[in-house]
Amino acid sequence: MGDTNQAEVNRLGEVMHKFGYISGLQINPQKSGLWFSKNCDELTKHRVQQMWGARRVAAEERYLGALLGLKGDGRRMGALLLEKMKAKLSGWKSNMLSHAGRLVMIKSVLMSMPVYSMALEMLPRTIVKEMNILLAKFFWGKTDKSRYLSFIAWRKVCKPIEFGGLGIKDLQTFGEALFLKIVWFLMADENKLWVQICKAKVLSGGWLLESKELIKG
Numbered sequence: 001m002g003d004t005n006q007a008e009v010n011r012l013g014e015v016m017h018k019f020g021y022i023s024g025l026q027i028n029p030q031k032s033g034l035w036f037s038k039n040c041d042e043l044t045k046h047r048v049q050q051m052w053g054a055r056r057v058a059a060e061e062r063y064l065g066a067l068l069g070l071k072g073d074g075r076r077m078g079a080l081l082l083e084k085m086k087a088k089l090s091g092w093k094s095n096m097l098s099h100a101g102r103l104v105m106i107k108s109v110l111m112s113m114p115v116y117s118m119a120l121e122m123l124p125r126t127i128v129k130e131m132n133i134l135l136a137k138f139f140w141g142k143t144d145k146s147r148y149l150s151f152i153a154w155r156k157v158c159k160p161i162e163f164g165g166l167g168i169k170d171l172q173t174f175g176e177a178l179f180l181k182i183v184w185f186l187m188a189d190e191n192k193l194w195v196q197i198c199k200a201k202v203l204s205g206g207w208l209l210e211s212k213e214l215i216k217g
Contacts, residue, residue, distance in 0.1 A: 009047050033057035078127035081114050085134055088113070092138075102139050106168055110135060118175040128172045135168065 020026045032054040036045050049056060088110065097105070114131065117123070136154045158173075159165025189195050 006044075006047065009044065009051065012048075013051050027052070027054075029053040074121035074123050075127070077117050077121055078123035081117055081123070082127055082130055082134075085110060085113055085131060089134065089138055099139070102141075103166055103168070106135055106139060110138070111169055114171065115178075118171070119178045122179055123175060125172065128175060131171050135171075139168075 016027065029052060032052065033056070034045075034049060034052060034054050035057045036048075045056070092105065114123075132154065136150065136157075139157070140150050155170065156164070157166050158168045158170040161167045186195055186198060190199075
């Protein structure tokens with residue numbers, strides 16, 4: 001919530017009450033959390049919390065692995081993800097695994113770590129490049145800062161299996177695909193309410209692909 005007042009708080013309560021009455025779906029305060037913007041005053045926060053009975057969510061809390069307080073800050077989010085991947089790799093002994101074993105670990109563990117965050121933000125190319133280097137070094141048996149020998153270019157390794165690769169996703173291409181998925185929904189489902197709200201709030205009548213606000217998250 002941003003600049004709110006008591007009338008807006010009451011209106012929000014009415015909307016959610018009607019939604020529950022019509023759909024049969026009710027909010028469970030024990031499983032819910034309230035996230036407020038920095039523009040919301042303490043009195044309004046208190047009123048909303050009293051109305052919902054749910055706890056406030058702190059900036060350092062995570063949802064699906066992503067820090068809630070970093071929404072809109074792709075650089076910090078990317079840096080934290082990179083450190084998280086490094087920490088995970090530091091506990092593995094790549095020289096104890098075969099190439100097949102490393103491939104399984106990359107696909108099942110490392111590739112899943114940045115997915116949710118990349119769906120929220122366009123991470124900086126420099127950070128995504130470092131992530132790709134980490135994956136490549138681990139695959140070729142190196143987890144330290146020393147140089148490594150690769151027998152095949154990483155871009156070829158990342159090709160689909162049917163095209164001679166190993167099916168590892170290139171993180172830069174994957175992040176762009178996640179972003180374009182949102183763009184597709186915005187262009188293809190113009191009648192949906194969330195699309196109309198997003199366009200009114202972010203685009204302000206401008207051309208979708210030229211929106212700096214949309215690109216930066």
